[in-house]
Amino acid sequence: MDFAWEELTPAQRARHYADWHAGKGLIGGDPRQRPDSDILPSWALGRSIVRALALDDCRGPNGERFRRQTAGPIPLEIEIGFGRGDFLLDRAARRPERWFVGFEVRTKAVRLALRRLESQRLENLWLSDDDARVGLQLAIPDQRVDALHVLFPDPWWKAQHKVKRLFSPPFVDLLAAKIRPGGYLHLKTDVEQYGELVRHLLSRHPAFRDHRPELADRVGPYRPTHRENWCRQNGLPVWNCYFLRRE
Template sequence: MTRRGIPDKFTVDPAAPTFGPENLETGKGLAGGNPFQRLQHSGYLRAPLDKPLFQIADLEPNGDGLHDFYRQRLADFLARGPLEIEIGFGDGNFLLDRVVKHPERQFIGFELRWHLLRHVLKAAENIPLPNLWVSADDARYALARSLPPGCATVMHVLLPDPWWKRRHQHKRMFTDYSVILLARGLAPDGILHVRTDVPGYAELIEDVIRASGLFRPHDDSLAACLADTIPTTREAWCYENGFPIFTFYFQRLAR
């Protein structure tokens, strides 16, 4: 075990189940399960119109006839400017810093843990931050079914959970099919910005991205496009305690 109480060795079992299109139907492998069964976690049957909350379930018919309104609401938000997405924003420090620095851009942040999402939701309401929406849904479902293709110019996936155990491999953000969904959400030449503190996961990320054929190889020069980003809270802890951070910038191929 490392000093952080996590396994020393990151492993990949090719025979273990992985995330695929069928998981979108069954909900298995989606963090938190089917998004249409997560309403009790957020406490809202429908996202309140005075809150910057994005819910996948709002976009599908449920008998009250409001789904078209929510779809138009999302379309209007996306039309205001270039979009950045952060998947798994944790305490939100990185996301909020980007939102404040770039009022000309739109941001959607995904975080499954409601107590963390609520903190950022309140910040967005109190400051206010009209260019930020947050969601407690699994971003993979949103990218597959809810958000339009090519909607984002930048995606941030910063220190994602490596899901150490074999039986949890299907939950990893970087699987063959999940990478296809990330690419689907990015516009041509859009940037996929990834950081991890797990060496084995860093290797897997490069391998899966390369095998997809949807991105150019990691290019350090793209860091200049995100030169004003800050470390996440966890990342800062890693620096202070001597743990390396592996950072990648992958550019979506035009095709």
């Protein structure tokens, strides 16, 4: 399948911002329009689950604990679209001195990862089934994130689904607001043109530098995601990109 993108005209850029502000392209629709979006489901109460719109739900300690733990000086890493959670859970286990937050819109996948997190007794990891575009914006303080991992984002091949693609000019603005100066974005994809799109958007943004392969050292040893394993087994190339947030 073809993954098409082209340099945006000013009118197309303006359309991206208008869609973003209208909440278009959010997976599952705009949560602000959903009934009961200000409360957590009962299965989440008292567990390591957070939803940005339910931070003030006082039926459980989730919001208060999340705010306290993510507000402090301890380094924070985020993964968007963690799927089965192999990379995220492994990373949280390897680095108990850091906090981790994972966003994954598929609630079923989040509940599975939650069970694994609890059986491994990981106490430095929060999971969320928010669309990351809402979760990052509303639940994560500005300039707080040390590393943000996006591993094999959905390409959304069809033209009419492009609005759901994670990477767009307003999303890169959001990354610039949340990643601290000196922090970095880590992207992996098996769609070469998606890598090119991300590189195009990031390298033209004043807050980021172009891809720097040497930043791979900051990630260090890791457990590959399900998709990365699949690519390895099927001999598919994977593109890795690392973008430093300027000081």
